[in-house]
Amino acid sequence: MGEKSKGLKGPRPSERPHPSERRNRQxxxxxxxxxxxxxxxxxxxxxxxxxxxxxxxxxxxLFSRRQFNIESLTVGPTENxxxxxxxxxxxxxxxxxxxxxxxxxxLFPVIAVKELSENAIARELCLIKxxxxxxxxxxxxxxxxxxxxxxxxxxxxxxxxxxxxxxxIEDMIVMFDQFGIKExxxxxxxxxxxxxxxxx
Amino acid sequence: xxxxxxxxxxxSPDRANRKTGAEAVVASLEEMGVTIIFGxxxxxxxxxxxxxxxxxxxxxxxxxxxxxVHAADAYGIVSxxxxxxxxxxxxxxTNLITGLxxxxxxxxxxxxxxxxxxxxxxGKDAFQECDTIGITTPVTKANFFATESGTVGDLVSLxxxxxxxxxxxxxxxxxxxxxxxxxxxxxxxxxxLPDHIEIPNSAEIKEVEAAANALVSAKKxxxxxxxxxxxxxxxxxxxxxxxxxxxxVVTTMPGIGSFPEDHELALKPAGMHGTGYANMALTHCDxxxxxxxxFDDRLTGGVDTFAPTANIIHIDIDPAEISKxxxxxxxxxxxxxxxxxxxxxxxxxxxxxxxxxKQVQTWKQEYSxxxxxxxxxxxxxPQYIVEELCKATPSNTIVTTGVxxxxxxxxxxxxxxxxxxxxxSHGLGTMGYGLPAAIGARFAASEDQKxxxxxxxxxxxxxxxxLSVAVREELDITVVVLNxxxxxxxxxxxxxxxxxxxxxxxYPWVPDFSKIADAFGAKGFLxxxxxxxxxxxxxxxxxxxPSVIDARIDPAENVFPxxxxxxxxxxxxxxxxxxxxx
Numbered sequence: 001m002g003e004k005s006k007g008l009k010g011p012r013p014s015e016r017p018h019p020s021e022r023r024n025r026q027x028x029x030x031x032x033x034x035x036x037x038x039x040x041x042x043x044x045x046x047x048x049x050x051x052x053x054x055x056x057x058x059x060x061x062l063f064s065r066r067q068f069n070i071e072s073l074t075v076g077p078t079e080n081x082x083x084x085x086x087x088x089x090x091x092x093x094x095x096x097x098x099x100x101x102x103x104x105x106x107l108f109p110v111i112a113v114k115e116l117s118e119n120a121i122a123r124e125l126c127l128i129k130x131x132x133x134x135x136x137x138x139x140x141x142x143x144x145x146x147x148x149x150x151x152x153x154x155x156x157x158x159x160x161x162x163x164x165x166x167x168x169i170e171d172m173i174v175m176f177d178q179f180g181i182k183e184x185x186x187x188x189x190x191x192x193x194x195x196x197x198x199x200x
Numbered sequence: 201x202x203x204x205x206x207x208x209x210x211x212s213p214d215r216a217n218r219k220t221g222a223e224a225v226v227a228s229l230e231e232m233g234v235t236i237i238f239g240x241x242x243x244x245x246x247x248x249x250x251x252x253x254x255x256x257x258x259x260x261x262x263x264x265x266x267x268x269v270h271a272a273d274a275y276g277i278v279s280x281x282x283x284x285x286x287x288x289x290x291x292x293x294t295n296l297i298t299g300l301x302x303x304x305x306x307x308x309x310x311x312x313x314x315x316x317x318x319x320x321x322x323g324k325d326a327f328q329e330c331d332t333i334g335i336t337t338p339v340t341k342a343n344f345f346a347t348e349s350g351t352v353g354d355l356v357s358l359x360x361x362x363x364x365x366x367x368x369x370x371x372x373x374x375x376x377x378x379x380x381x382x383x384x385x386x387x388x389x390x391x392x393l394p395d396h397i398e399i400p401n402s403a404e405i406k407e408v409e410a411a412a413n414a415l416v417s418a419k420k421x422x423x424x425x426x427x428x429x430x431x432x433x434x435x436x437x438x439x440x441x442x443x444x445x446x447x448x449v450v451t452t453m454p455g456i457g458s459f460p461e462d463h464e465l466a467l468k469p470a471g472m473h474g475t476g477y478a479n480m481a482l483t484h485c486d487x488x489x490x491x492x493x494x495f496d497d498r499l500t501g502g503v504d505t506f507a508p509t510a511n512i513i514h515i516d517i518d519p520a521e522i523s524k525x526x527x528x529x530x531x532x533x534x535x536x537x538x539x540x541x542x543x544x545x546x547x548x549x550x551x552x553x554x555x556x557x558k559q560v561q562t563w564k565q566e567y568s569x570x571x572x573x574x575x576x577x578x579x580x581x582p583q584y585i586v587e588e589l590c591k592a593t594p595s596n597t598i599v600t601t602g603v604x605x606x607x608x609x610x611x612x613x614x615x616x617x618x619x620x621x622x623x624x625s626h627g628l629g630t631m632g633y634g635l636p637a638a639i640g641a642r643f644a645a646s647e648d649q650k651x652x653x654x655x656x657x658x659x660x661x662x663x664x665x666x667l668s669v670a671v672r673e674e675l676d677i678t679v680v681v682l683n684x685x686x687x688x689x690x691x692x693x694x695x696x697x698x699x700x701x702x703x704x705x706x707y708p709w710v711p712d713f714s715k716i717a718d719a720f721g722a723k724g725f726l727x728x729x730x731x732x733x734x735x736x737x738x739x740x741x742x743x744x745x746p747s748v749i750d751a752r753i754d755p756a757e758n759v760f761p762x763x764x765x766x767x768x769x770x771x772x773x774x775x776x777x778x779x780x781x782x
Contacts, residue, residue, distance in 0.1 A: 006576065007760045007775030010476055010567045014781055018770050019483065021508035027495070027526035029508065054345070058337055065338055095523060102520035108342035108362070111396045 026095040038093035042071060044116045044191050045100065048200040050109040051077065051084040058107050059086055068092060068100050072124075072166075072188030083111065085200075087190045089166075112200040120199075122191040126162040126169045127151075131180035139179045146172065157182055215383055221346070222251040222380035224353030224388075225313065225373075230257060231388045232360045234284050236275065236643050238268040240295075242288020243328055245315030247380040249286075260643070260673060262636065263665035265292050269299025270633050270663070271640030273308045273370075274600060274623045278644035280433070282309040282363040282371075289315045290328030293335070293374075298630055300339040303370035305627025306454055307431055309363045310370040312336075313356070318378040319347070332374045341369035349382030357391035366399040367518040368431055400517055403532035403539045405546075411489075411513040411530035412546045418487035420556040421447045424470070427454025427626075428492010428516060430619040432536035435459065438491065441540050445550045448560050450478040452493050453611065456622040461615045467560065468569075471499040472763045473608040476567025476772055479763065481560055482507050483770030487551075489543075491515045492536050495525040496627060497766075505768035515539045567761070567774070569612055575730040576754040582606065582682045585733055585751055586613035589652060589680060592737045597650040598623060598641045602634040602659025605688035606681075608759040610654040632662030638677045639669055650741065651676070657683040657710050664716070670746035671721040678740045679717075679748045684755040685710045692758045696779050706755070717748035727751040 023029050024036030049055045056075055063070050071089040078085045090100050097115065104113045116122075130139060132155075143150060143160055152159040162172050166189055173184065193199045219227065225248055229237070236258045241249055252259055262268040265287040272283030287296050293314040303310040317326040333345050342362050346352040352375065359371040393399070415421055429438050435458050442449050442465055449459040450467045459466055470478035482488070488510045493499070500506040506526060514521075514528035515536055522531045532539050571583040586609050590597075599614055600623040601607040607624060616622050623641050625633035638653035645651055660681050670677055691705040714724030723743050725736045727750065740747040761772040764782055773779040 006572060007758070007773075007778075008476075008567070008569065008571065010774045012781060013771040013773065013778055016480075016770060017484070018768065019505075019508050022504045023506060023508055023527070025503060027500075027503050027506070027523070029527070054333060054337075057334065061337055095527075099520065099524060106518070106520055108397075 026093070038095060040069075040091050040093050041097070043090050043092065043097045043100070044120060044122060044189065045088040045090065045104065045113060046116055046191060046199050047086040047088065047104055047113040048078070048111045049084050049086055050111065051082055052109060055084065055109045056086070058109060059104070062103055062107060066099070066103060068096060074188040074190050076190070087188070089189050114200050116191050116193060116199065117197075120191050120193050122165055122189050123163060124166055124169055124189050125187045126173070127159055127185045128162060128173065128176060129157050129159045129182040129184075130176055131182060132156055132158060133180055135179050139176075142175060148172075218383040219353075219386050220247065220251065220381060220383050221349035221352040221375070222247040224349070224384070224386045225356050225375065225380065226251040226255050226257070227388055228353040228356040229284060229360070230255060232357055233281065234360070236260065237284045237286055238262050238271040238275070238640065239286030240265050240268055240288070240292060242292045242315060244289035244317055244377050245286060245292065245313075245375070247377060248313065248315065248375060260639070260669065262669055264663065265295030266298055266632070267636035267639070267663055267666040267669070269296045269310065269312060270302070270630075270636035272310050272312075273299060273303045274637035274640030275644045276303075276309040276368070277623050278598060278620050278641045280309070280431075280620070282311045282360055283640060284311045284313070286313045287315070288328065289317055289332070290330045293330055293332040297335060297339060298628070300336055300370045300372070302625050302628040302630045302633065304339050304341065306625070307368050307427060308370070309368040311356075311360050311363050312370060312372040314372060314374050316345075316374045316376040319376045320378070322376065332372070336372050339370065340372050343372040343374070345374045346376060346379045348384070349379050350384035350386050352379050353386050353388060354391065357388070361391045361393060365393065366397075400519070400534045401538050402542055403515070403534040405542070407530055407532055408539070408542045409546050411532060412543050412548070414487050414511055414513065414530065415445070415447075415489060415543070416547060416549050416551055418551045419553055420484060420486040421551050421553055422481050422485040422488050423447050423449045424452065424482065424488055424490040424493055425449055425455040425458040426452040426491055426493025428536050429455055429458035432492060432517065434491070434536035434540055435619045437537045437540040437544070441544050444544075445547060446553070446557060447489070447551070448481055448557070450474075450481055452496070452499050453624065453626045455493065456611065457616040457619045460617040462617060467564070469611060470769065472501065472765070473612070473759050473761065474769075475569060475612065476761050476774065477560065477563040479761070479769040479772050480563045480567065483768070485510045487511050487513065489513045489515070491540065492517070494521045497525075500526060501763045501769045502766045505770070576757060579752055579754045580727065580730040580733050582609045582751075582753050582757060583613045584730070585680065585682065585737075585753070586610055586654065588733050588737050589654070590614040592734075592741050593650045593652060594648070596621060596648070597652055598645055600624065600634045600637040600641055600651070600653045602655045602662075603629045603631045604656045604659060605684070605692065605757070605759050606654055606656035606659070609682065631659040634659055635663050635670075635679060636666045638679065639666060639673070639675060642675045642677050650678070652741075653677060653679040655679055655681050656688065657681055657685060657707070657713070658687045660713065667717065667720045667722055667746065667748070675746055676744055677746050678743075679746070680740075681713050681748065681750050682753050683710060683713065683750055684753050684757065686755055688755070688757070689759070691755070695758075696776070697764070713748055713750035717746075722746040722748055725749045
């Protein structure tokens with residue numbers, strides 16, 4: 001080891017006044033002793049984007065590099081052939097949700113972005129392949145009772161279509177579990193504002 | 201060579217007044233006012249270079265594409281207009297990545313043009329093909345893949361506009377060879393931002409009034425001036441505001457030069473290696489007016505202890521920076537100059553802060569940057585060399601740096617008085633930035649300005665080849681290598697936090713940079729004795745052309761003050777012993 005570096009003159013750190021107040025991880029000032037952690041919540045965003053190659057990569061890349069927690073992402077055409085709509089459900093605290101919106105808005109191909117109201121219409125489609133097995137009669141009763149439809153049948157499995165909110169679908173999956181689920185495919189949430197309210 | 205790239209054929213009379221895509225690219229740049237391009241030739245970009253043959257724009261051939269993008273970046277910082285760089289496909293494009301990442305971190309305006317394999321070959325793993333759009337998406341403000349010869353010119357002017365307007369940053373246009381070779385009837389038209397892109401100017405007046413009230417009633421106000429003050433040309437507005445209301449001014453690193461450092465109210469930069477008094481002021485203030493800063497972790501230290509008693513007023517042109525890292529109590533989205541003026545108009549009085557101003561002056565004495573002796577272990581000290589350089593040059597001199605200890609000494613011991621005179625790599629921390637940046641800065645600087653690159657031996661070795669460009673172009677720049685035979689900042693951290701285990705940070709041998717300079721055709725100086733500092737600096741600065749001073753300093757020198765990573769700004773160490781307390 002070489003010679004000690006000389007450094008500067010001045011009071012030692014322990015001799016200086018130092019405030020006891022703190023901020024939380026989001027940089028918000030908090031009461032002394034509190035952790036100040038913010039709760040996460042689910043937020044649904046609708047982003048109107050240009051319908052061109054690479055847009056989805058730009059949006060998904062943003063989510064991965066900024067570590068936003070994404071629950072679902074869907075993309076599809078809109079009433080205007082030049083645009084596409086991306087619906088995103090994220091699980092973040094209020095600081096994260098504000099960031100998602102602002103960072104999305106900065107992407108060049110994003111035309112508009114909005115967090116949807118809690119009462120927005122949100123729907124998802126799920127295809128679920130279930131074993132026929134011994135309980136098939138019970139399964140058929142359940143499907144009928146819940147107003148669902150078997151859209152494909154083979155010797156050993158049936159494929160059922162479920163539509164509804166995210167929670168409806170998850171509830172049905174739990175109910176089907178006892179019959180033996182073989183495969184599931186889900187679209188992720190699509191959403192629009194209710195009534196005449198504009199989405200974006 | 202394929203038929204479509206045959207220049208003679210393309211220039212046949214039947215082409216009449218039609219333009220190739222490449223000619224449209226060049227015409228578009230000229231119309232946007234570009235006068236200089238930094239670049240490196242290559243296969244897929246040859247059509248654009250061929251069009252440049254007939255252009256009045258100057259092209260500077262750099263040694264490496266990284267040099268081209270750093271030079272363009274520095275040109276952008278000094279001129280305020282996007283610096284343009286150009287590279288071929290594949291390795292040419294990938295060599296730009298570091299510089300683009302650097303530019304987006306520091307909001308520097310850069311337009312990059314890259315060659316690409318012909319459209320039919322894209323996706324086939326063709327020779328020198330890479331997914332330039334995919335690779336550069338995270339490091340550009342916007343990027344575009346050109347698809348038509350008839351629109352590529354418009355794409356280039358739009359990308360230039362996007363790099364310059366709003367929060368500045370790098371943009372890129374990828375140019376497949378068939379697009380640059382193909383002809384069309386394209387004519388230049390002024391580019392326009394798409395309707396959905398709104399650039400904020402003035403902030404909401406209610407929020408401005410609330411912020412002004414908070415400032416007026418502050419007892420311990422402080423201004424934190426970031427790079428946005430410089431990029432937004434708001435230095436004069438800042439000066440009027442701070443001096444009229446007597447509010448001390450701390451800067452971020454990119455904010456260096458936004459407020460004259462010799463002013464009584466100036467506290468120089470805060471942060472990991474900021475001055476003690478700047479860090480004390482940030483830690484104890486009750487209202488902070490933060491302008492054009494993204495609250496980088498090297499500035500804030502631990503978020504939990506950052507200005508924990510302050511209400512924060514945050515002015516930024518990018519709404520995404522508000523409350524990203526540090527919560528803003530007052531959100532002022534807009535152009536820095538406009539919003540400072542808005543605030544100025546509604547301030548009803550100067551804050552009553554006599555006690556605070558006295559306290560700040562006391563801290564300036566108590567935590568003085570006075571380093572004592574001029575030499576250490578028989579070698580001139582870097583602090584002294586930087587001070588002498590500053591003394592030997594006019595106040596509008598531009599300083600560029602690499603990254604590491606030398607950068608911190610250049611920041612702390614030079615007195616910056618004007619915006620756009622500090623040209624450094626902040627957010628990305630790119631070693632090797634200094635020399636190519638000096639080249640770019642030299643082209644953007646006025647004739648009466650000096651350009652000095654304060655570099656380290658580690659940084660200088662990373663982009664040394666660009667010295668050939670400085671010689672070829674007869675550029676009047678002075679490089680001062682603060683040579684401590686190692687990666688000094690890493691060595692300092694190893695000593696402080698890794699039990700002195702100096703892994704891969706000390707060079708057992710470094711070249712004689714004065715001889716390297718001579719071999720390149722520059723003027724080399726070897727500086728070993730403290731008595732020679734003044735005279736060698738004088739000679740090197742007066743030399744008309746590129747000069748390099750190899751300044752041998754004590755490898756044991758450390759940078760202080762120092763806030764350990766994630767530590768509290770107010771608990772900076774002034775010596776190695778202080779670090780042990782933290």
